Amino acid sequence: xxxxxxxxxxxxxxxxxxxxxxxxxxxxxxxxxxxxxxxxxxxxxxxxxxxxxxxxxxxxxxxxxxxxxxxxxxxxxxxxxxxxxxxxxxxxxxxxxxxxxxxxxxxxxxxxxxxxxxxxxxxxxxxxxxxxxxxxxxxxxxxxxxxxxxxxxxxxxxxxxxxxxxxxxxxxxxxxxxxxxxxxxxxxxxxxxxxxxxxxxxxxxxxxxxxxxxxxxxxxxxxxxxxxxxxxxxxxxxxxxxxxxxxxxxxxxxxxxxxxxxxxxxxxxxxxxxxxxxxxxxxxxxxxxxxxxxxxxxxxxxxxxxxxxxxxxxxxxxxxxxxxxxxxxxxxxxxxxxxxxxxxxxxxxxxxxxxxxxxxxxxxxxxxxxxxxxxxxxxxxxxxxxxxxxxxxxxxxxxxxxxxxxxxxxxxxxxxxxxxxxxxxxxxxxxxxxxxxxxxxxxxxxxxxxxxxxxxxxxxxxxxxxxxxxxxxxxxxxxxxxxxxxxxxxxxxxxxxxxxxxxxxxxxxxxxxxxxxxxxxxxxxxxxxxxxxxxxxxxxxxxxxxxxxxxxxxxxxxxxxxxxxxxxxxxxxxxxxxxxxxxxxxxxxxxxxxxxxxxxxxxxxxxxxxxxxxxxxxxxxxxxxxxxxxxxxxxxxxxxxx
Numbered sequence: 001x002x003x004x005x006x007x008x009x010x011x012x013x014x015x016x017x018x019x020x021x022x023x024x025x026x027x028x029x030x031x032x033x034x035x036x037x038x039x040x041x042x043x044x045x046x047x048x049x050x051x052x053x054x055x056x057x058x059x060x061x062x063x064x065x066x067x068x069x070x071x072x073x074x075x076x077x078x079x080x081x082x083x084x085x086x087x088x089x090x091x092x093x094x095x096x097x098x099x100x101x102x103x104x105x106x107x108x109x110x111x112x113x114x115x116x117x118x119x120x121x122x123x124x125x126x127x128x129x130x131x132x133x134x135x136x137x138x139x140x141x142x143x144x145x146x147x148x149x150x151x152x153x154x155x156x157x158x159x160x161x162x163x164x165x166x167x168x169x170x171x172x173x174x175x176x177x178x179x180x181x182x183x184x185x186x187x188x189x190x191x192x193x194x195x196x197x198x199x200x201x202x203x204x205x206x207x208x209x210x211x212x213x214x215x216x217x218x219x220x221x222x223x224x225x226x227x228x229x230x231x232x233x234x235x236x237x238x239x240x241x242x243x244x245x246x247x248x249x250x251x252x253x254x255x256x257x258x259x260x261x262x263x264x265x266x267x268x269x270x271x272x273x274x275x276x277x278x279x280x281x282x283x284x285x286x287x288x289x290x291x292x293x294x295x296x297x298x299x300x301x302x303x304x305x306x307x308x309x310x311x312x313x314x315x316x317x318x319x320x321x322x323x324x325x326x327x328x329x330x331x332x333x334x335x336x337x338x339x340x341x342x343x344x345x346x347x348x349x350x351x352x353x354x355x356x357x358x359x360x361x362x363x364x365x366x367x368x369x370x371x372x373x374x375x376x377x378x379x380x381x382x383x384x385x386x387x388x389x390x391x392x393x394x395x396x397x398x399x400x401x402x403x404x405x406x407x408x409x410x411x412x413x414x415x416x417x418x419x420x421x422x423x424x425x426x427x428x429x430x431x432x433x434x435x436x437x438x439x440x441x442x443x444x445x446x447x448x449x450x451x452x453x454x455x456x457x458x459x460x461x462x463x464x465x466x467x468x469x470x471x472x473x474x475x476x477x478x479x480x481x482x483x484x485x486x487x488x489x490x491x492x493x494x495x496x497x498x499x500x501x502x503x504x505x506x507x508x509x510x511x512x513x514x515x516x517x518x519x520x521x522x523x524x525x526x527x528x529x530x531x532x533x534x535x536x537x538x539x540x541x542x543x544x545x546x547x548x549x550x551x552x553x554x555x556x557x558x559x560x561x562x563x564x565x566x567x568x569x570x571x572x573x574x575x576x577x578x579x580x581x582x583x584x585x586x587x588x589x590x591x592x593x594x595x596x597x598x599x600x601x602x603x604x605x606x607x608x609x610x611x612x613x614x615x616x617x618x619x620x621x622x623x624x625x626x627x628x629x630x631x632x633x634x635x636x637x638x639x640x641x642x
Contacts, residue, residue, distance in 0.1 A: 021100055021103040022100075022103050022104055022107060022151075024052075024162060024163075024168060024171060025048065025051060025052025025053060025056060025151055025162075025168050025171070025172055026052070026168065026171035026172045026174065026175045027175075028052065028056050028104055028108075028148055028151065029046060029048070029052065029056060029058070029172050029175055029176065030175045030179070031100035031101075031104065032056070032058040032100075032104075032146050032148070033046065033058055033175075033176070033179050034179070035100070035101075035144075036058060036060035036062055036144065037179070037183060037186065039060060039062030039063050039064070039143075039144065040062045040063050041060035041061050041062035041143065041186065042061060042185075042186055042187065042202070043060065043061050043186070043187040043188075044058065044059070044060045044186060044187070044188050044189075045057075045058070045059040045060075045188075045189045045191075046058055046176060046188070046189065046190045046191070047059075047190075047191045048169070048172060048190075048191070048192050048193075049192075049193055050165055050193070051165040051166070051167075051168035051169040051172065051192070052151060052168060052169075052172055053151060053159075053162060053165070053168065054149065054150070055147060055148065055149045055150075056146075056147075056148040056151070057145065057146065057147045057148070058145070058146050059143070059144075059145045059146075060143045060144055060145075061141075061142060061143040062143050062144060063116060063117070063142075063143075064114045064115045064116040064117070064119075064122070064142055064143055064144055065114045065116065065123070065144065066116060066119070066123075067123045067135075067137075070112060070114050070123045070125055070135075071123075071125065071132070071135060073101050074101050074102055074105050074110075074125075074127060074130075074132075075102060102130070104148055105127045105128075105129075105130050106129065106130045107151060107152050107153075107154065107155055107158070108148045108149060108150060108151045108152070108153065109126075109127070109128045109129075109148070109149045109150050109153065110125075110126070110127045110128070110146065110147065110148055110149075111124070111125075111126055111145075111146075111147040111149075112124065112125045112127075112144070112145070112146055112147075113138060113140045113144070113145040114140065114143070114144040114145070115140040115141065115142055115143070116142065117142040121137040121138065121139060121140075122137070122138050122139065122140030123135065123136075123137065123138065123140075124136050124137070124138035124140070129154050164525075165521070166521040166522045166524075166525045167522070167571075169192055169521050170518055170519065170521065170522055170571060173190070173197065173517065173518035174518060176188070176190050176198070176518075177212050177518060178251070178258040179258075180198075180200055180208060180212060181205075181208060181209065181212065181251060181253070181258075181285065182253055182256045182257070182258070182287075183256075184202070184203055184204055184205045184207070184208035185202050185203075186202060187200060187201050187202050188200045190517075192521075197517045197518075197520075198211075198212070198517055200212070205235075205236075205285075206218075206221065206236065209221070209236065209285060212516070212517075213249055213516055214514055214516065216514065217238075217283075220238045220239050220242045220283070221236040221237070221238060221239075221285075222236060222237050222238070222239060222325045222326065222328075222329045223236060223325065223329075224236060224237055224286060224321050224322065224325045226317065226320075226321040226324070228317055230290070230310055230313055230314065230317065231288055231289065231290045231314055231317060232288070232289040232290075233286060233287065233288055233289075233317065233318065233321050234286075234287050234289075235284070235285045235286040235287045236284065236285045236286075237268070237282065237283070237284045237285075237286070237322055237325055237326070238282050238283040238284065239329075240272060240275040240276050240282070240326070242282065242283065243272075243276035243277065243280040243281060243282050244280060244281060244561070244564070245279060245280050245281065245565065246281070246564065246565055246568040246569075247564050247567075247568050248281035248282055248283045249283040249284075249285070250265065250281065250282075250283060250284055251284070251285045251286070252264060252265075252286055252288070253286070253287045253288065254287075254288045254290060254295060254297075254306055255288070255289060255290065255292060255295075257297060257306070258304060259304055259305065259306045260304050260305060261305075261306065263311060263315060264286075264314070264315060264318050266315075267315045267316075267318040267319040267322070268282070268284055268286070268318060268319070268322050269281075269282070270319055271319050271322035271323045271326065272322075272326075275326070284322075286318070288314075290308075294308065294309040294310065295307060295308055295309065459603055460603060460606040460607065460610065462481070462600065462601055462606060463478075465597055465598040465599065465600065466480065466481060466482070466597045466598070467479065467480060467481065468481050468484070468601070468606050468609070468610065470606075470610060472631065474631060474633055474634060475631055475632050475633040475634040475635075475636070475637060476631070476632045476634075476637065477629060477630070477631045477632075478629065478630050478631075478632070479609075479610065479613070479628065479629045480627070480628055480629070481595060481597070481599075481601065481606075481609065482594050482595055482596060482597055483622045483626055483627075483628045484609055484610070484613045484619075484628050484629070485594040485595045485609060486590050486591060486594040486622050486623070487613060487616055487618070487619060487621075487622050487623070487628055488609070488612045488613055488616060489589070489590035489593060489594055490586050490587055490590040490622070490623045491616050491617070493533055493585075493586035493589050493590055494582065494583065494586045496532060496533050496534070497529055497532045497533055497582045497585065497586060498582070500532045503534050503551065503552045504534040504535065504536050504549035504550065504551065504552070505534070505549060505550055505551070505552040506536070506548060506549045507547065507548065507549060507550065510538075510546045510547050510548050511546075511547045511559060511560055512540070512544055512545070512546060512547070513537070513544070513545045513546075513547055513559075513560050513563050513564075514543060514544055514545075515543040515544075515545065515567065516543060517543055519543075519567055519571065520543050522567065522570050522571055523545075523567050523570075525570070526566070526567070526570050526585060529582050529585045530563075530566070530585065533551050533585065533586070533589060534549065534550060534551030534552060535547070535549065535550060535551065535559075535563075536548040536549030536550075547559050547560070547563070551589065557592050557593060561592075562588065562589065562592045565588050565591075565592070566584065566585050566588040566589070569584040569585075569587070569588050570584055570585070583623065586623075587623050587624065590623070613628070613629075
């Protein structure tokens, strides 16, 4: 029997490694920029074409590589960071496993130019599919230039699963932002298809944040700075009033490395408890400096998840640091007595005589004593005024004389009518019908005299400002009013988008919607759908858009918040299918304009809503799959009374 275990060829092994390290164009950008930083670069240029699918180029002014190092850099497990196993627990640099360049070379075509400042000539290497095509001396500037072309050209299945250009470019910008936030002392530029997206000069941290996310943040950031023997934390948090449901900028960095840490995120959000609405998020930029031997950065292939030795203690430090910052900058509401209209509280003096307060009262007042034959009290209180007891009437029948006239007959021997009038309870008397009509949260009896009955299309009861109750043949139906309205509006907006029939309502003073550079490509991709539902937007350049008109149904709704929600919905969806993007836009607008719980509806409004709901193709569920209505069968109701 022959042996069945064999060593994989290097080309296959490199492609397997590439599957872990290189997931998309953004992964290539991350690895190459981190290598440039480790090389001591002070200026880094990133240029991508077709969101990195066609080419990615990273140019730096670092220390460069020798001819031998340039060739060895593409070998698996080749690294300048590690010499022994203990070095794994004292890492302060970025890339260290020595797989990045080998993995990129396995799935792309690479041109490398590099030169050390002390060398007269540099080295140029061409690699394709892990094979070195050529290596020659070349004139080059000090530093390194990597040009990666035709990513996944030899792995069609991987290339097929790449997202739309707008989504892949957004991922590239996200990685670029994370790195730029850690290194404000390094100059960065980012170009996409020859268009400059970012030009970030070397600066301080706060200015780097503003350069990436807009100067509007300048008035929103609060400083955080705490030093302990366990960890040092510095950075910025946002004021509570800037909380939003989507689009908050939330970043943790440890020893210059971006990380995701839900446990520490909870510590930050707990500090904002009762300061921001439930479900909303706050921006923060927090940097941890900690002994590298107390963390493990190699528990995940992307190295974004980090294990801490003292997580619970650090959690408490994070929460305390955020609370201290909020309190120090008066972000927590307090009672302020330092105002002009503060109460005048006199100083206590032992020299002044102390006199008890004087009270005046009528010693002869008796509330149970009344004047003879008058039914009124015999005395008045010293506070002024008098109390008189109303005289009871013996002619109480006269109070109901109007009812008898309105009915046109006497109320003798009423008999209930069960099925004659669907939608409300009723019973008949001698020639009269009494309908018990539900009006909002109280039951009001409406009397119809003989030949005066007004037939109605149906009556509904609103319960707790949330549910609409209506009678159906099988029993009692409960309809969630907001979800029902959401279903109706979604279908309406989808029809407007597909038919391009949205009606715009002009605004007197246009608002300005600012889109971060990372999100501009995606926002541009949904502009057509936004115009279709009634938005009128003008591109002012630099990611600024003037809102000249909004859909006519959105009166009183914050259009900037709505656009921000739709933008982030499109980002999260990340779909190449235009119909799905259209659905996200229609759903976002419907959620913003649907009636809220607690809103009182008239019977006519409830009738219209129910009629429109059942005119929808799928009335039972909202577009995002939530139940709209439920029915309590008649048999179940009858069981309650057995």
